[in-house]
Amino acid sequence: MLSxxxxxxxxxxxxxxxxxxxxxxxxxxxTHIRASAQLTSRMPLPKLTSCVLPLCLALLLARDCAPSLxxxxxxxxxxxxxxxxTVSFTSRVEQxxxxxxxGRQAQAExxxxxxxxxxxxxxxxxxxxxxxxxxRVGRAIALYEVGDREEAFIELEDVSVSLKGYPEVHAALxxxxxxxxxxxxxxxxxxTIATLLDPHYTDLSYVKDTKHWPPSLVNSLAKFxxxx
Numbered sequence: 001m002l003s004x005x006x007x008x009x010x011x012x013x014x015x016x017x018x019x020x021x022x023x024x025x026x027x028x029x030x031t032h033i034r035a036s037a038q039l040t041s042r043m044p045l046p047k048l049t050s051c052v053l054p055l056c057l058a059l060l061l062a063r064d065c066a067p068s069l070x071x072x073x074x075x076x077x078x079x080x081x082x083x084x085x086t087v088s089f090t091s092r093v094e095q096x097x098x099x100x101x102x103g104r105q106a107q108a109e110x111x112x113x114x115x116x117x118x119x120x121x122x123x124x125x126x127x128x129x130x131x132x133x134x135x136r137v138g139r140a141i142a143l144y145e146v147g148d149r150e151e152a153f154i155e156l157e158d159v160s161v162s163l164k165g166y167p168e169v170h171a172a173l174x175x176x177x178x179x180x181x182x183x184x185x186x187x188x189x190x191x192t193i194a195t196l197l198d199p200h201y202t203d204l205s206y207v208k209d210t211k212h213w214p215p216s217l218v219n220s221l222a223k224f225x226x227x228x
Contacts, residue, residue: 145214170194
């Protein structure tokens, strides 16, 4: 028989106490481990194997619960760099989505100056969120109409890497590469990627009425498509 103190703190292979915190799964793991220890203390060695599996399972559950706790901590609050007020992660996501929607609405209404402001605000305030990459696409498209075309090109080129496979950015970059950079081969490469993923980008009415591209970018794409 195995001694009941084989899991004591002095045992060289003992495990540290599981943190209980808010996760109910830790309580279940703790219960499984204690029960397994009690069973092994009074079972003959041949039956010990039947207790090992529940114990291992409990330890695996405890290990898998740790990342969930870390994520829960991140979702609860994020402290600002200066140690000031904490902001709920969920609230930040909701705010970014709201700004993104406002930018798209302004773009749909043809107010590209307002769209540029909304997209820029998403990037400035929530640039660490993944969805800010889509704000960068919108910002580049708005910039092409009311801002600096060179900056729009740089933004599109950069985001075409981080959002590789997102058809709109490849189609927009193709239009800019051909019209502003006079780079036909690079434009064809980007446009091929875009249209393989979404053939709608061969239709100018789609980018104008559905994607709400500004007139300048629609015209640039039209010049490129005329060559096809």
